[in-house]
Each structure stands twice: as structure tokens, then as C-alpha cells.
Amino acid sequence: MSPRARKLGRGVALVGAGMSKFGAFPDKTSRDLFAEAFTAMSKSVDKGFDTNDIEALYVGNFSSDLFEGQGHVAPIMADWVGLVPKPATRVEDACASGGVAIREGIIAVASGLYDIVLVGGTEKMTNLPTEEVTDTLAAARDAIYEGAPGFSFPGLYAAMATAYMDKHGASTEHFMKVGIKNHNNGALNPKAQFNKSIRDLMDSRIEKAKQKGDPVPDWHEELDFLKDPKANPIVAWPMRLFDCSPITDGAACILLVAEEIAKDFANDPIYVVGSGQGSDHALHEREDLTTISAARFAGQQAYDMASVKPEDIQIAEVHDCFTIAELVAIEDLGFFKPGEGYKATEQGLTARNGSKPINTSGGLKSKGHPVGASGVGQVVEIWHQMRGEAGERQVPERDIRLALTHNVGATGGTCTVHIFHRR
Amino acid sequence: MSPRARKLGRGVALVGAGMSKFGAFPDKTSRDLFAEAFTAMSKSVDKGFDTNDIEALYVGNFSSDLFEGQGHVAPIMADWVGLVPKPATRVEDACASGGVAIREGIIAVASGLYDIVLVGGTEKMTNLPTEEVTDTLAAARDAIYEGAPGFSFPGLYAAMATAYMDKHGASTEHFMKVGIKNHNNGALNPKAQFNKSIRDLMDSRIEKAKQKGDPVPDWHEELDFLKDPKANPIVAWPMRLFDCSPITDGAACILLVAEEIAKDFANDPIYVVGSGQGSDHALHEREDLTTISAARFAGQQAYDMASVKPEDIQIAEVHDCFTIAELVAIEDLGFFKPGEGYKATEQGLTARNGSKPINTSGGLKSKGHPVGASGVGQVVEIWHQMRGEAGERQVPERDIRLALTHNVGATGGTCTVHIFHRR
Numbered sequence: 100m101s102p103r104a105r106k107l108g109r110g111v112a113l114v115g116a117g118m119s120k121f122g123a124f125p126d127k128t129s130r131d132l133f134a135e136a137f138t139a140m141s142k143s144v145d146k147g148f149d150t151n152d153i154e155a156l157y158v159g160n161f162s163s164d165l166f167e168g169q170g171h172v173a174p175i176m177a178d179w180v181g182l183v184p185k186p187a188t189r190v191e192d193a194c195a196s197g198g199v200a201i202r203e204g205i206i207a208v209a210s211g212l213y214d215i216v217l218v219g220g221t222e223k224m225t226n227l228p229t230e231e232v233t234d235t236l237a238a239a240r241d242a243i244y245e246g247a248p249g250f251s252f253p254g255l256y257a258a259m260a261t262a263y264m265d266k267h268g269a270s271t272e273h274f275m276k277v278g279i280k281n282h283n284n285g286a287l288n289p290k291a292q293f294n295k296s297i298r299d300l301m302d303s304r305i306e307k308a309k310q311k312g313d314p315v316p317d318w319h320e321e322l323d324f325l326k327d328p329k330a331n332p333i334v335a336w337p338m339r340l341f342d343c344s345p346i347t348d349g350a351a352c353i354l355l356v357a358e359e360i361a362k363d364f365a366n367d368p369i370y371v372v373g374s375g376q377g378s379d380h381a382l383h384e385r386e387d388l389t390t391i392s393a394a395r396f397a398g399q400q401a402y403d404m405a406s407v408k409p410e411d412i413q414i415a416e417v418h419d420c421f422t423i424a425e426l427v428a429i430e431d432l433g434f435f436k437p438g439e440g441y442k443a444t445e446q447g448l449t450a451r452n453g454s455k456p457i458n459t460s461g462g463l464k465s466k467g468h469p470v471g472a473s474g475v476g477q478v479v480e481i482w483h484q485m486r487g488e489a490g491e492r493q494v495p496e497r498d499i500r501l502a503l504t505h506n507v508g509a510t511g512g513t514c515t516v517h518i519f520h521r522r
Numbered sequence: 523m524s525p526r527a528r529k530l531g532r533g534v535a536l537v538g539a540g541m542s543k544f545g546a547f548p549d550k551t552s553r554d555l556f557a558e559a560f561t562a563m564s565k566s567v568d569k570g571f572d573t574n575d576i577e578a579l580y581v582g583n584f585s586s587d588l589f590e591g592q593g594h595v596a597p598i599m600a601d602w603v604g605l606v607p608k609p610a611t612r613v614e615d616a617c618a619s620g621g622v623a624i625r626e627g628i629i630a631v632a633s634g635l636y637d638i639v640l641v642g643g644t645e646k647m648t649n650l651p652t653e654e655v656t657d658t659l660a661a662a663r664d665a666i667y668e669g670a671p672g673f674s675f676p677g678l679y680a681a682m683a684t685a686y687m688d689k690h691g692a693s694t695e696h697f698m699k700v701g702i703k704n705h706n707n708g709a710l711n712p713k714a715q716f717n718k719s720i721r722d723l724m725d726s727r728i729e730k731a732k733q734k735g736d737p738v739p740d741w742h743e744e745l746d747f748l749k750d751p752k753a754n755p756i757v758a759w760p761m762r763l764f765d766c767s768p769i770t771d772g773a774a775c776i777l778l779v780a781e782e783i784a785k786d787f788a789n790d791p792i793y794v795v796g797s798g799q800g801s802d803h804a805l806h807e808r809e810d811l812t813t814i815s816a817a818r819f820a821g822q823q824a825y826d827m828a829s830v831k832p833e834d835i836q837i838a839e840v841h842d843c844f845t846i847a848e849l850v851a852i853e854d855l856g857f858f859k860p861g862e863g864y865k866a867t868e869q870g871l872t873a874r875n876g877s878k879p880i881n882t883s884g885g886l887k888s889k890g891h892p893v894g895a896s897g898v899g900q901v902v903e904i905w906h907q908m909r910g911e912a913g914e915r916q917v918p919e920r921d922i923r924l925a926l927t928h929n930v931g932a933t934g935g936t937c938t939v940h941i942f943h944r945r
Contacts (some may be wrong), residue, residue, distance in 0.1 A: 108634035
């Protein structure tokens with residue numbers, strides 16, 4: 100089914116974006132992280148704004164219910180940044196909660212009901228032991244058809260990865276190369292949870308072994324390190340530890356306003372020109388595990404709304420919860436043909452200095468994946484790159500006019516795609 | 523702070539509404555209940571429709587995460603009624619999740635992005651033991667400020683009730699009269715969980731005692747029964763068992779379309795003319811426990827948008843999760859002055875044949891309270907009453923042109939108000 104081409108009732112612009120540091124913060128709750136992101140966002144608004152002028156809040160959150168015993172998070176976040184009595188709504192679509200919150204914020208401004216809307220995402224995950232986090236995240240699978248047989252997400256994505264290998268001839272090395280690239284980017288992102296390259300991690304372990312007088316591992320290239328089962332154990336074959344995004348605490352915020360007032364906030368506003376969202380059956384019910392049809396549906400909607408093509412997009416943040424997910428994403432979005440994503444990655448086309456830089460922030464893999472916040476965090480990177488404020492990781496020698504974000508819930512039960520334009 | 527008067531970008535109409543039976547259904551999941559509600563809604567659409575024409579789904583759900591171990595419910599519900607690959611979004615604001623889903627559906631149609639949107643609510647609660655349900659619902663309080671001191675919802679509403687008694691001179695009998703009225707209405711609603719009047723319940727217990735040869739209770743009026751601590755034990759004084767809404771499984775669905783195509787669906791569409799939503803601090807941080815300021819804020823927005831006054835509203839479904847909540851609601855909505863709600867109830871003004879019928883469905887108290895579905899269920903009653911299809915419980919001798927729904931999350935951290943108009 101092809102999505103109906105639609106336009107928003109009026110234009111929407113992005114005039115601010117900021118995030119908390121992503122990482123493990125034992126002393127912080129999701130509300131603390133949210134306030135930190137709100138403060139960072141506030142500082143990014145060129146001409147400033149009055150918090151009282153914000154008319155509504157949409158918060159993406161996967162499950163503070165399960166992680167913190169706290170449902171009904173939206174009014175708490177509203178209270179924490181001074182928005183009471185304004186409407187505050189939580190939206191949830193698993194790991195696409197942030198992307199869906201962005202879409203609701205866009206729709207709300209387009210409806211004419213509000214001119215100024217805050218969109219945020221927040222998740223506090225590291226207070227639970229790792230095994231419990233995996234179980235908690237597993238609430239996003241289909242409890243009846245996928246939960247009962249014992250699937251959790253590493254297993255579900257491993258099924259996608261084996262199908263991809265089988266169909267397209269990719270090897271586990273190709274997955275590893277996604278991780279190497281994203282860690283190279285994350286190493287340049289001070290807000291990333293793991294801001295170290297795989298090479299730096301490898302070198303520091305070698306150094307540590309030397310200092311302790313332990314046998315020095317025989318690692319020369321990153322792939323030597325990643326293929327060593329002691330350094331990079333298998334989680335669910337072919338997905339190893341370094342194919343999985345980490346467990347993360349974090350929050351992100353963006354400010355959306357009606358197009359006609361955008362210049363009251365930003366010197367050079369970024370316009371939301373495309374938005375798409377799709378749903379899909381759970382994984383057990385799909386014919387092809389090497390593509391996410393909700394992503395294709397959402398992408399088509401967003402491209403049609405923006406009247407642009409995949410080749411027009413200059414940079415993208417895509418949902419790399421597992422390394423296989425990035426390969427599927429860059430094919431679903433039409434950046435590369437089916438089965439060509441892993442070759443493009445191997446050729447360096449998706450690197451920061453490649454022709455189609457993907458996940459310059461480090462992606463979920465290296466920047467971190469506080470699930471409900473991740474989709475909003477993607478837009479924070481787009482904001483910095485489009486304004487030329489991404490510091491050391493700024494995409495070189497390019498005037499970025501069109502950028503895209505792609506956020507997936509579970510194994511693709513939900514996907515959102517957004518396209519941003521700097522005029 | 524007074525809400526800004528706003529209009530929607532384009533008109534939105536209600537063209538179908540239906541619900542599952544509310545009750546305890548050990549063999550049904552939330553997806554089964556949702557499909558049942560969708561089928562009931564489908565049958566209510568005068569001119570029929572093609573499921574393929576539905577462009578998006580909004581689902582209100584408080585916490586299938588906690589109740590069923592199932593997050594990410596929206597695409598599952600979409601799949602269950604045949605909507606894949608359309609966008610499917612869960613919204614959550616505790617017990618106002620349904621009302622907020624309705625608001626998002628309205629906003630989405632008003633934005634121009636969709637013409638036809640399905641809004642539903644679903645919750646499956648009775649699979650957990652009662653005590654665990656109370657704990658699960660307690661996730662909607664502020665975990666830090668209300669949870670740590672041991673508050674759950676009966677206690678929080680009891681605090682509101684004692685404040686109301688102290689300020690306005692009401693007694694526990696006044697709360698009981700809300701319950702008596704709502705059970706009288708629910709007794710006429712075949713989809714209600716408790717479709718028995720308090721008198722019928724009392725009489726059947728007397729009959730049972732006689733049959734067993736037990737001592738016959740000295741009950742003559744409903745109040746005798748409700749004051750007997752064996753029949754109606756204290757839960758959190760002054761709230762007794764019959765002051766509390768039950769634990770319920772259920773779902774409800776409505777179909778919203780753009781005003782200009784409404785007559786392609788319904789002979790006599792009902793137009794959404796007002797929508798409001800507000801947030802508030804948690805209860806511990808409020809100056810006055812006898813009013814919910816989010817409800818006043820939301821009500822004011824809805825009245826302003828609709829250009830009507832409280833006295834214009836002919837019937838209303840309000841959020842009576844506890845009997846005290848109905849008294850606070852009818853005052854917050856401006857139907858009665860502060861401190862006059864309990865007197866109006868005593869005088870029968872809010873009864874089905876009174877001047878301002880409240881909760882003709884039986885309310886959450888008697889119809890049942892499947893939390894994420896309740897706000898959508900309220901609109902199902904409004905739909906039946908406005909069309910003159912409410913059967914035995916039809917409000918007598920009145921042509922209903924303006925009706926209102928009022929849905930509260932937690933102790934008022936969220937409130938939504940909607941106003942419906944039949945031309």
C-alpha cells in the first residue's frame with residue numbers, strides 16, 4: 100500500500116535543539132535528565148524565548164512505568180521545566196517514541212492549535228541490572244507471538260541479520276564495520292556515552308595488558324579486536340557485543356514553532372518539510388526479514404511531502420540499535436539499493452567524509468540509546484550539523500541543506516522519518 | 523494562567539462510536555477487547571466505511587506494559603483491525619489516556635494530514651490480583667513525592683474528599699449519593715460492568731440472607747446499606763468500597779473525520795466544537811485540594827473554542843473514578859458553584875431526569891473503569907444520547923445538541939475536556 104501524498108496545513112520550523120549527556124547516571128532520574136536537555140535546548144535558541152510562551156509539551160518515553168515505576172511522566176516533565184498548566188502528553192511507540200513525539204508536535208503546530216510546542220524524549224535505564232533491562236525492553240515485542248517463544252531484541256535482530264547475510268552475501272565483518280564507523284564518529288561527540296573509537300578501546304586494552312604483565316593480545320586492526328570472542332562476545336549470533344547499542348540514561352528536547360514566527364526565534368530556522376510514519380506486523384508475520392516495510396512507507400510519505408528524493412538528502416541519522424539495523428535502514432530509505440548497503444559501508448560512503456554521511460553523532464551504537472529519547476536526540480545532531488556547529492565531527496566541505504532522521508520502534512512495528520530543510 | 527483562545531485549522535466530526543462490554547474477562551487480552559470495540563464502532567457508522575480508508579490510529583492505554591507485559595501496543599491494535607501499514611500511536615496520560623488520544627485524533631484531522639482517523643482506548647486489568655492492580659495504578663502518582671510516603675489513589679482521593687468536607691460541609695452521605703445515582707444509570711446500560719442499582723444489590727443480599735437463614739440486615743434505604751461497614755467497608759476514609767470505581771477490562775473506539783466529508787459517513791454527524799487539555803503539579807504541591815486546576819484550564823479552553831458556556835451543556839460524562847471526583851468535576855466545569863456540587867446531587871439535579879444529567883452511562887463508578895479506555899468510552903455514551911439511541915437510559919424529553927466529556931489523569935496531573943455539537 101502506497102501512502103497518500105499529503106501536506107501539512109501550515110509550515111513548521113525547528114528553532115532549538117539540545118540534549119543531556121548520554122550515559123549512566125546513577126544519581127539522576129528521567130526528570131533530571133529532561134531538565135538538563137531543556138536547558139541545553141534553551142541555550143540553542145538564537146533569540147531566546149519565554150518559557151511561558153510554550154503552549155504544549157509532547158514527551159517520548161518508552162516505559163518509565165517499567166524502568167522507574169513512574170507512569171504519567173508528561174505532566175511531571177512539564178512541571179519540572181515550568182510549563183504547568185499547559186497540555187503535556189506522553190507518546191509511546193517503543194524505541195520510536197521520540198520520533199513519534201516529534202511527529203505529534205509537528206501535527207499540533209500544523210493544526211493551528213499551537214504556535215510553539217516543546218518536544219522531548221527521556222529514558223532512565225541503567226538503574227536496573229543489564230539482564231532486567233533486556234527483559235524490560237522485550238515488553239516492546241509481541242508478548243504472545245514473540246515473547247512466549249522466548250525472543251528478546253538481540254535474538255529478533257539476529258534473525259534479521261542472518262536473513263540479510265543469506266540473501267545478500269554479507270558477512271559478520273560487514274556488521275562490524277558499521278560499529279567501527281559509528282564509534283569513530285562518537286569519539287568526536289562530547290555528549291556520546293562511548294566517545295572512544297574502537298581503535299582507541301583496543302589500544303587501551305593492549306596497553307593495560309602490557310602494564311599488568313598479561314599476555315598481549317594479537318590485535319592489529321579493529322577487526323582483530325572485534326573478532327576476538329573474549330573482547331567481543333557473541334550475544335545472539337551473528338550479533339556480538341559491539342553490534343548492540345548500549346543501555347543508556349538520557350534526554351533530548353527540540354522547540355517547534357509555526358513557520359511564520361520562526362525568525363523571531365532563530366537567525367536561520369530549519370524547516371520541517373517531510374514527516375512520515377508507518378506501522379507493521381510483528382517480525383514473526385513478515386515475508387522478508389531484510390527490510391522494514393514501515394520504514395519504506397514512512398520514508399515515501401516524508402519524501403513525497405518534501406518533494407525530494409533519497410539522493411537529495413545530504414546527511415542522515417538512522418536507527419542503528421544493532422549494526423544490522425543501519426544496513427537495513429540505509430536501504431529502506433533508498434540511499435542504497437537492497438543488498439548494497441553493506442558494500443557502501445565497506446567503501447566508506449557512509450563515513451563522515453563519504454558521499455552520504457550516516458550517524459555522524461555516533462548513532463545509537465556509540466552516542467547511546469535512551470530509548471524514548473533517541474529519536475529526539477537524532478534531531479539534535481541534525482540541528483548542529485545543519486548550522487555548522489558540530490565541532491570536530493562537522494561533516495567537511497558541505498553546505499547542508501537537506502537532512503533526514505529515521506527512528507524505529509521494536510523490529511519495525513513503528514517507524515518515523517523526518518526531513519529538515521535549511522533554505 | 524488563562525488559556526489562549528484557539529480554533530482548529532478545520533472542523534472535525536464524530537461519525538461512529540462503539541465499545542466492548544466492560545467487565546472482567548479472564549480469556550480476553552487488550553487486543554481482543556479492542557477488536558470488539560472496533561466492530562461495535564463499525565456497526566454504528568450509518569453509511570459504512572472501508573477500513574482501508576482509515577489513515578491513522580491513536581490508542582489511549584495507561585500501561586499494558588505493567589498489566590500485560592506488552593509495551594508498543596499501538597501497532598498491535600492497528601494490526602488486529604487491519605490498519606497496517608498506517609501510522610499507529612499510543613498516547614498515555616494515566617486515566618486520561620483516552621481523552622488525550624481523542625484530542626490527538628482531533629488535532630491530526632485539523633492539521634490537514636489525515637481526513638479519517640480511528641481513536642481507541644484499551645486496558646486489560648483484571649488478570650492481576652486486586653492489590654497488585656492498586657500498586658500498578660499507583661505508578662501514575664509522583665513516585666518520588668507521593669509514592670515514597672506510601673500514597674496510592676484511594677488515599678490521594680480521600681485527601682481531596684476530606685478537604686472538600688472540611689471546606690464545604692459535605693458529609694460521607696453526599697459521596698454515597700453520587701454512587702447511588704450512577705448505579706441507577708448503570709443498571710440501564712447493558713455494557714456496564716455493574717448494571718445493578720445499589721437498591722437491587724441491597725435487596726438481593728437481603729434475599730440471600732433470608733434464603734440461608736442468616737440474620738436479615740436492617741437495611742431499608744440504600745444509605746443503610748452503604749453505611750454498613752460489612753456491606754461497604756472503608757477503603758481510605760472517607761472513601762468506602764462503593765465510592766471507588768471498579769477494576770475493569772474494556773475498550774472503546776470512535777471514528778473522527780474532516781467536517782467536509784462527515785455526511786459521507788453519518789446521516790446526522792456530531793461535530794467536535796471544543797477541545798481542551800491541561801496539566802498540573804502532583805497533589806502534594808497544590809494549594810487547594812477541592813478543585814483540579816487542569817480541569818478548569820481545559821474546560822475554559824473547550825468552552826472558548828466552542829463559544830459556549832457551562833449552562834449551555836445539556837449532558838456530560840465526567841471522570842468519577844471516586845465519588846468525590848464527580849463532585850469536584852461538576853464544580854470545576856462550572857455546572858455548579860464551588861461547594862454546591864454535593865447539594866445539586868442531593869437535589870437530584872444531576873440525575874438522568876434532572877436539569878443537568880451527569881454520567882447517564884453509569885460513569886466509571888458503575889459502567890467500569892478500564893483506565894486507558896475510559897475517556898473514549900465517555901464519548902460512546904454521548905454518541906448514543908445525542909442520537910437518541912441510548913435505550914432505557916435515554917435522557918427524557920430533551921433534544922440534545924451540546925454535550926461534554928471530562929477525563930482526568932491521576933489526581934488531575936492531566937485533564938481533557940471535549941464538547942460535541944449536533945446541529
